[in-house]
Amino acid sequence: MSGVPRAILGSALAIAATALLAALSRAPQRASTDAGALLRLSWSGQPERVEVCRTVPEEELRNLPRHMRQPVICEGRSAEYHLRVTLDGATVADEPVWGGGVRHDRPVYLYREFPLPPGTHALAARFVLAESSAATAVTAARPTRLDALPRNLTLDTTLTLAPRAVALVTYDPEQGALVVRTAQTAKR
Numbered sequence: 001m002s003g004v005p006r007a008i009l010g011s012a013l014a015i016a017a018t019a020l021l022a023a024l025s026r027a028p029q030r031a032s033t034d035a036g037a038l039l040r041l042s043w044s045g046q047p048e049r050v051e052v053c054r055t056v057p058e059e060e061l062r063n064l065p066r067h068m069r070q071p072v073i074c075e076g077r078s079a080e081y082h083l084r085v086t087l088d089g090a091t092v093a094d095e096p097v098w099g100g101g102v103r104h105d106r107p108v109y110l111y112r113e114f115p116l117p118p119g120t121h122a123l124a125a126r127f128v129l130a131e132s133s134a135a136t137a138v139t140a141a142r143p144t145r146l147d148a149l150p151r152n153l154t155l156d157t158t159l160t161l162a163p164r165a166v167a168l169v170t171y172d173p174e175q176g177a178l179v180v181r182t183a184q185t186a187k188r
Contacts, residue, residue, distance in 0.1 A: 037161035039114040041085065041125065043171035045149035047099045047108050048079040048129060078105045080130040087114065088122050096130060108149060118163045125169060125178060127153040153178050
């Protein structure tokens with residue numbers, strides 16, 4: 001096929017694809033008829049640093065070059081947290097939470113959604129440093145970061161949700177606590 005017919009065919013295909021896309025963008029879509037409410041947990045922060053240190057025996061130090069002789073060797077990682085959420089006395093989440101990245105050394109990003117029927121619900125949420133991390137966590141003499149997660153975040157409250165309402169549970173670093181935000185309590 002020579003250049004002119006190929007250009008005509010290509011132009012015709014582009015025009016047809018554009019017309020199809022325009023037609024599909026005008027197609028009617030049904031709105032959701034679900035009148036349920038939604039509980040959303042969403043926050044992020046820097047996990048606590050966990051370091052495990054050991055004293056190197058003198059025999060092992062002698063086998064190392066002088067510039068590598070450190071009497072104490074520490075291996076560090078980010079802490080593991082544990083999330084537990086109960087709604088109306090039933091556990092809906094009970095799971096470990098780590099930081100992002102392959103080595104879990106990046107910030108923790110938590111995002112969970114729980115559909116609920118409209119009405120009043122008892123909510124209890126706990127986001128705490130896991131016991132395995134708490135035993136070895138090192139509190140460094142570094143300045144506290146605004147996005148650093150505390151060791152223990154708890155929220156025990158009652159929610160009243162209208163149909164199609166969303167309640168957001170998030171971490172407020174200024175208060176150092178979990179807070180609930182709905183359309184009525186959202187910051188403007």
